[in-house]
Amino acid sequence: MDGPDRPGGGRPAGPLLLGVRHHGPGSARAVRAALEEARPGVVLIEGPPEADPLIPLAAEEDMRPPVALLAHAVDEPGRSAFWPLAEFSPEWVAIRWALEHGVPARFIDLPATHTLAWGRDEGDGRVDGPGSGAAPGAADRPGSGDEAGAPEEPGPGDAAPAAETRVDPLRVLAGTAGYDDPERWWEDVVEHRGVGEGDALAPFTALEEAMTVLRETYGGGGHDRDLVREAHMRLRIRAAQREFEDGVAVVCGAWHVPALRRKATVAADRALLKGLPKVKTDMTWVPWTNRRLSRVSGYGAGIDSPGWYGHLFGAPDRPVERWMTKVAGLLRDEDRIVSSAHVIEAVRLAGALAAVRGRPLPGLGETTDAVRAVMCEGSDVPLALVHDRLVVGDVLGEVPATAPAVPLQRDLARIQRRLRLKPEAAERELELDLRKETDAGRSRLLHRLRLLGIAWGEPAASRGSTGTFRETWRLRWEPELSVRVAEAGVWGTTVLAAATARAEADAAAAQALADVTGLAERCLLAELSDALPTVMRTLADRAALDTDVGHLAQALPALVRSLRYGDVRGTDTAALAEVAAGLAERVFVGLPPACAGLDADAAEEMRRHLDAVHGAVGLLGDAPAPGHGSLRARWQSVLRTLTARDTVPGVIRGRSVRLLLDDGELAQDEAARLMGLVLSPGTPPADAAAWIEGFVGGGSGGGMLLVHDERLLGLVDAWLTGVPAEAFTDVLPLLRRTFSAYEPGVRRTLGELVWRGPGARGSTTTAGSGIPGFAPGLDTARADAVLPVVRLLLGLGGDDGEARADLAGAAR
Incomplete structure (x- = not known):
């Protein structure tokens, strides 16, 4: 295996080793050219051997990259590994060439059965992208240079021994060539190299020489598992050489080429593979996306611009011109003015930038700068759209229906x-x-x-x-x-059966009552009628045993929402309604004592429970309560009890008053009286501020209430101006939280009313109707002006008198 590949003049002395970057259009074109020239008898590819039976599917008409080989443990499907392939991946090109020419294609990397077992031993739930050249079992790392098959170089200050130094081969080679950006170096020497420019094997020979020097310097790169993988690949290459006489071509990460070329005994390689852990695996093709090919996705495929690379691979000629045309089309679709002159100027600018920067052809950096300057007028906002839609792209691959699947x-x-x-x-x-x-x-x-x-x-x-x-x-x-x-x-084998079984298992395993009620809601939404009896039994048992009012109050809203969802879907929710009524009654009984003696944080949490229960009771309507009366009447009685207990924190008492006022169960005068009592000098300022927070704070719409009720605003204003100086700093944070939640317009209106002062505000009147801010009756003169529009909106065909009566009824 130590003889170099010799193009032309007969079969090479050793295998044809084509070292590549795993996702690179230049590498892909070079691989196809090399295979066309060498015409090997078999093509060996870095990848899991279990996928050999899936290779013929790559020729199916319904197979469209990007796709990925997916391996998962049979007994633990969540333990998985991906080998992503794009149209411009050299491995994909090699597979397609072999299928088109009737040449066997095989994968020779370490079997997935060992790769997944390694991840299990390390406690890792998933092994992402080992096909990108990273060590099996280790998550690929952005910027690690895994595209050439090497581990990552240590950062400054890392104290790794020299023998374990992790190296990014592309970064080292780029630095040697005088580049500070390995991506730019790779584009210049590989991606922009046209097919047919000299010897088809020349780039592989040069890259092998460079990698040989790196391996001599850094050894295995500090990762023993690369040595194991390479031992397995050598064994598979030897077996292929014995089987095929027409030559063997190997497509693998360039980092591995020197290791596959060097002499090693069969016994030594087998010794490295002895005793590897195993796990039973299944493998299939799955669709992949361009976003998952990009580094930012977390799968470490190693390319920042899959859309750009796909364009370079697919453009037969004039790639820059074609790219600028794509960009112009995208921006026009977004209603930006981009003309043909913009395209021409952008192409010229990209070429000029490449010349100034000493590059053979404009790359992504030059085209991006040109698009920003010419088509985006210097703005990065439309440029971000170009990056998202074109440079990365939203391409989703497809796999044929004949692919194995659970x-x-x-x-x-x-x-x-x-x-x-x-x-x-x-x-x-x-x-x-x-x-x-x-x-x-x-x-x-x-x-x-x-x-x-x-x-x-x-x-x-x-x-x-x-x-x-x-x-x-x-x-x-x-x-x-x-x-x-x-x-x-x-x-289960169907979505319905699997969801039903999962819901029943989740109900049995649920720890909190709210978890079970949420599960009941989800079962109704998913219409899992077979799972509901089990969930309801668990819910009834948990509700009977749970004595925490907070848990009960947290669970009730989900139950009530479930009743509404079941109603719109035509689901029988009688059992659910019975449980909801019983749960509500337990909340009503336990809430007043649970609200006594709470600190500030606990009181705020209980206030949220109060709001949630109030909303739930409102949705239940006038449903009968267990024993007597209705749930709504029982709840209003609970709220009245809370408003009158001095041991209940101010924020809860204030909120109770507000809820009764909003429901029309408390007169405006009575609400003003209760506020006046709380804001009297005998009440501690902190408690009074908390009451105000409960009454008009948060997103309750309390700001508009103060705007339209001059008496309430006057009470708050008078109390606030009378707070002692030594207590003002204590209540200020609470007051700030209360009023800062108002809309800017409400805050501005309140400020104007306070600035005008009592009696001069002129914003309200209490005459006639008794409701501040409202006149005693309907202003018919003003109503007549809008009658034609009202008649049109409501579809009324009668005269103005009928429309006026309808409008008056609506106003009342």
């Missing part, structure tokens, strides 16, 4: 086709109307997947209607979701 994956694919819900790499919003069968099915699917831990969609706030029949989702399919699907396969 039953759950096949069922999911079938449902996706039926619901016309295609996975996409780009994030998009999906508006669903649950009154439509297709949209209801999409909602069920997304909720079931979330329950299984497959976060394809995330709920979002609806910008239109707030009705329970409408949902908004943000969808984005990420490659690791394929792992989550395989992992969820242990729960």
Whole structure:
């Protein structure tokens, strides 16, 4: 194996070793040219041998890169590894060339059965991207130079021995050539080198010589596992040489080439592989994305610009001109004015920058600078769009339906086709109307997947209607979701069966009552009718045993929301309603004593529980309470009790008064009287400030209440001006928190009212109606002016008298 490859003039003395960067269009073009010239009898590729049966799928019409080989442990699907391949990956080009020419192609790296077992021994749940050249079991590191198959160089101050020095080979070679940027050096010497420029094997010979010097200097790069991988590759190469007489071509990371070239005995290589840990694995193809090919994704594929590299690989000629045309098209689609003159000028500027910087051709840096200056007018805002859409890109690969998959994956694919819900790499919003069968099915699917831990969609706030029949989702399919699907396969062979089993298991394992109520809500959203009885039994048992009022108050809103969701989906929620009523009654009984003697933090938390329970009771409406009366009447009685107890913190008493006032259960005069009592000189300033926080603080809309009720504002103003100086600094933080939450316009209006002073504000009147800020009756003269518009909006066909009566009724 120690003889050098000799192009031409007969079969080489050793294997044809093609050292590459794992994702590089220049390397990919050079590999194809070298294979065309050498015409080997077999192509060996750095990758897991378990994937050999999957190689023919690369020729399928439905196979579109970027894709990845996915290996996962059979007994622990979450333990997985990816080998991503793009259209411009040399390995992908080698596979396609072999399939097109009827030449066998095989993977020769360390088997995934050992790679995954190594990760388990280290306690690592996933082994991402070992195909990118990193050591098996170690997460790839951005900027580590893994593209050439080497570990990372230590940072300043690292005290690693010389024998364990980690080196970035591209950075070392770039520095030797006088470059401060290894990416720019690689582009100049490899990516911008055209096919047919001299000997097809020349770049591989030069790169092998450089890597040989580096390996002589740094040894194995400080990682013993590279030595194990290389021993396995040598054994596979020897076996291929004995089997094929027409020559062997090997496509691997350039870092490994010197190790594969050097002499080593079979016994020594087998000794390195002896006793390696194993785990049973499955392997398949999965779609990949350009974003996952970029370094920022965390998968360490080692390229910052997969979209740019894909363009370089696919452009037959004039790559800069074609790139600028793409950029112009994107910016025009975003309504930016970009003309043909802009394109021409940008191309000229990129060429001039390359010449000034001593580069053979404009690279990504030059084209980016030219786009910023010419098409973006110096702004980085549109340039960020270009980077996101073109330099990186939102490409999502596809794999054929014949690829191996777990039953759950096949069922999911079938449902996706039926619901016309295609996975996409780009994030998009999906508006669903649950009154439509297709949209209801999409909602069920997304909720079931979330329950299984497959976060394809995330709920979002609806910008239109707030009705329970409408949902908004943000969808984005990420490659690791394929792992989550395989992992969820242990729960069942269909999405429905798996979600049901997972819900029942989660109910049994739930620790808190709120967890069970949340699970019941999710089961209703996902329409898991078979799981609901188990969840409801667990919920009833936990609710009966839990005596913490905070837990009960936290659980009630989720139950009530579940009733609403079940109603819009036509689900039988009678059992849920019974549990909700019983839970509410327990909250009503336990809340007053639980609110006594709380410190500031506990009181604030209880106030949030108070708001949540109030909202839940409002949704329950006039549902009957256990024993007698309605839940609403029982709750109002609890609020009155809280307002009258001095042992209850001020923030809770103030909030109780406000809730009663908003529901119309407390007269305006009575609310003013209660505020006057609290703000009297006998009340400690801190307690009074807390009461104000509860009454008008936070997002309760209390600012508008003060704007429209002169008496309440006067009480607050008079109390605030009378706070003793020594106590003012103590209450100031609470007051600041109260008033800073108001809208800027509300704060400005309150400031103007206070500045005008009592009696001069002129903003309200108390005559007639008894409600500050409102006149005693309808102003018919002003109403007549809007009658035509009201009639048009409401579709009324009657005369103005009927419209006026309807308007008066609406006003009342």
